[in-house]
Amino acid sequence: MAKTNKATAVHCVARDTKNIAYPSSRESETIFIEDGNAHFHTLKVVKPTFELISLQLLDRLSSKPDVIFSTDSYNKIPIKAQERFRRGRREKFLIERGHQRKPMDFKLFLQNDDNKLQMVRMLERVWGSQSAAKRLHGRKLFLVNQGIVRHMKCDDGETVHPEEVHEIRSNQEETDSRVVLYLNYAKENNYKQAVVSPPDSDIFFILLHHAHRLAPLIVFFDTCGSDKRLYNMSELEEDLGSNHCEA
Incomplete structure (x- = not known):
């Protein structure tokens, strides 16, 4: 069975998004x-x-x-x-x-x-x-x-x-299996916002799938590692459309 290269898939889905500044962590607005x-x-x-x-x-x-x-x-x-x-x-x-x-x-x-x-x-x-x-x-x-x-x-x-x-x-x-539970909490x-810092790309697609259900919470995905980037998953889901993200 062919194995999906999730890192490549992330790049394809988010290739037009810009890297953004880290959100404020003041006053317990961010978890x-x-x-x-x-x-x-x-x-x-x-x-x-x-x-x-x-x-x-x-x-x-x-x-x-x-x-x-x-x-x-x-x-x-x-x-x-x-x-x-x-x-x-x-x-x-x-x-x-x-x-x-x-x-x-x-x-x-x-x-x-x-x-x-x-x-x-x-x-x-x-x-x-x-x-x-x-x-x-x-x-x-x-x-x-x-x-x-x-x-x-x-x-x-x-x-x-x-x-x-x-x-x-x-x-x-x-x-990976508990992230949505934490975000609902x-x-x-x-x-107001949550930053998820996972070790791999699996969570990117989990967040993309659930982002619209978590509103008004704004969800960010932090890639960490050497190729560090921050994605606004709530904004990306809105741009792509919930039907596309839930497919």
Whole structure:
């Protein structure tokens, strides 16, 4: 079966659109939806311990006051894991404490699902600690761990009080499958705009398909990577027409 080159398809659909300026993130008008697993893989200089890596990832988000940091779920028999299993299992690394040093090859570490799950649990532990309190003060950061969403709430800059957000809990395995749920949450909570930063092109077409249903929320697609571009998906859907985008 022929495989679609989605990056080429994105270029064809959006070839006449202009690159636009990043939207304002002031006054909680904008929420950013981040693929946490993509952040793991794109760390260029990785801090030596798991606690420092967790804070390093949090610092990456410092310019974005309101963020949903979504990570994949790892079930006992995950559908997506079958492909990874065929490529070969990688060694499980036991994370026992935050001050523990990471393995030499962090990318190899990330090839094991158990390791990634432990990394997300470490994020939740560190982001919920006093070490992260000042970084979280005055912000809305939502961490997704195994589909369960927690608002890492800090009102005083000293103590973090994680609060579960039931409205966006999901049993879908990947962030791609939850994006529309997150965007509906943004719409219902009166955000004016949302910026989605995915690791690949799949979400571009998901957003294009759903953009008109999300109005008046304005949805942006951030390509990230070396060829960084920002697309206004709401405007693009309007230009192409909803019938065309839903085909």
